[in-house]
Amino acid sequence: MPLAYRVAGMAYFRCCGALLATLLIGTGTAFADLAAINDDVAALATAFAREVDKTLAVPIGDQASYAGMLRAALARAGKKAVQPEFVMLVDRSPAVQAAFLYWISADDWRFIGASPVATGLPGAYEHFLTPLGVFEHTVANMDFRAEGTFNEFGIRGYGLKGVRVFDFGWVTAERGWGGGGISPMRLQMHATDPILERLLGIAHSAGCIRIPATLNRFLDHHGILDADYERAARLGTHLSILLSDREPTPWAGRYLVIIDSQRSKRPAWSPLPGKQAPHSPSSLGLDTPRSRT
Numbered sequence: 001m002p003l004a005y006r007v008a009g010m011a012y013f014r015c016c017g018a019l020l021a022t023l024l025i026g027t028g029t030a031f032a033d034l035a036a037i038n039d040d041v042a043a044l045a046t047a048f049a050r051e052v053d054k055t056l057a058v059p060i061g062d063q064a065s066y067a068g069m070l071r072a073a074l075a076r077a078g079k080k081a082v083q084p085e086f087v088m089l090v091d092r093s094p095a096v097q098a099a100f101l102y103w104i105s106a107d108d109w110r111f112i113g114a115s116p117v118a119t120g121l122p123g124a125y126e127h128f129l130t131p132l133g134v135f136e137h138t139v140a141n142m143d144f145r146a147e148g149t150f151n152e153f154g155i156r157g158y159g160l161k162g163v164r165v166f167d168f169g170w171v172t173a174e175r176g177w178g179g180g181g182i183s184p185m186r187l188q189m190h191a192t193d194p195i196l197e198r199l200l201g202i203a204h205s206a207g208c209i210r211i212p213a214t215l216n217r218f219l220d221h222h223g224i225l226d227a228d229y230e231r232a233a234r235l236g237t238h239l240s241i242l243l244s245d246r247e248p249t250p251w252a253g254r255y256l257v258i259i260d261s262q263r264s265k266r267p268a269w270s271p272l273p274g275k276q277a278p279h280s281p282s283s284l285g286l287d288t289p290r291s292r293t
Helices: 003-026 031-051 060-076 194-199 213-222 227-234
Strands: 085-091 098-104 109-116 133-136 164-175 182-190 255-259
Touching: 031 098, 031 109, 031 213, 060 085, 060 098, 060 109, 060 133, 060 255, 133 164, 164 213
Parallel strands: 085 255
Antiparallel strands: 085 098, 098 109, 133 255, 164 182
C-alpha cells in the first residue's frame, strides 16, 4: 500500500480514537474493553495495509457515507442491533466495484480498508446481476478450497490451488440473459486467476464476487467472517477448512452486505483497472455455481 495512504489511514485512526473512546465510555463500556477494541481494530487495519496488495484510498467522507449505507442495509434486514464485529460491504455499482471492510457496533464504526472487486456482468448466458442484501456466512454452507484446475478457456476460475472459496449458499438473483427474470444462483466470494486480477474494478463475473488473492488470504488467516466457524470449532466440530496457522480476530463477523450506491460517476479513489488514483505518491504535484467461475 502506498506510504501516503498508510499515513492518512493511521492519522484517521488517531483522529477517531478519541471519538470512539467517548462513545463507548458513554455507553458504559469498561476502559479495559475499550483498550482491547482500539488495539485489535488498529492492528487489523495495519495488517490490512501490510498484507493486501490491491487497496483503495477511500476518503473519510466516503468512509462515513458507506458506513451509513451499511447500517441502512443491516437495518432493512432486521439486524440493526448488531454486536461488535467485522462486516464486509460490497458496492456492485458499475462505477465503483469495491469491497469495504468495517468494524461496527450498535452505535459506532471503524473503517479498516477497501479493495477493488468484480461483480456480475449481465449479458451472457448464466450471468447474473449480483444480488443485493445481507448474506450470512455460516457452516450451513461450508466453504471449500480451490483445486487450481483450469477450465476450457485455460482459466483457474477460483484462483490458485488452496485459496478459500467463501460460500453464502443458494440465493435468488436477476438473470442477465434471455428475458431476464429471477433464478437461483450460488453466491460465493473468491479469488480469481492471477491473469484476471488486473481486471478487478470492473464488473465481469457471472454473479459471484471476485476479490484479490491477498484479500482472500487476509480474510482467511484472520477469520474476519468466521464467527460461526469459530463457534463450531469451539464446540468440538472439526473443520478442516480452517487454517492451522490462522490468527482469528476476537471480533469475527458473519455478514456480507451487498449494495448498489447507484453512483453515476466513478470516484477518483476507485480508478478503472490500469489507471492510477490521483492522490498516489507518484502523482502528488467470470462465477455462479461451482462449475462456472
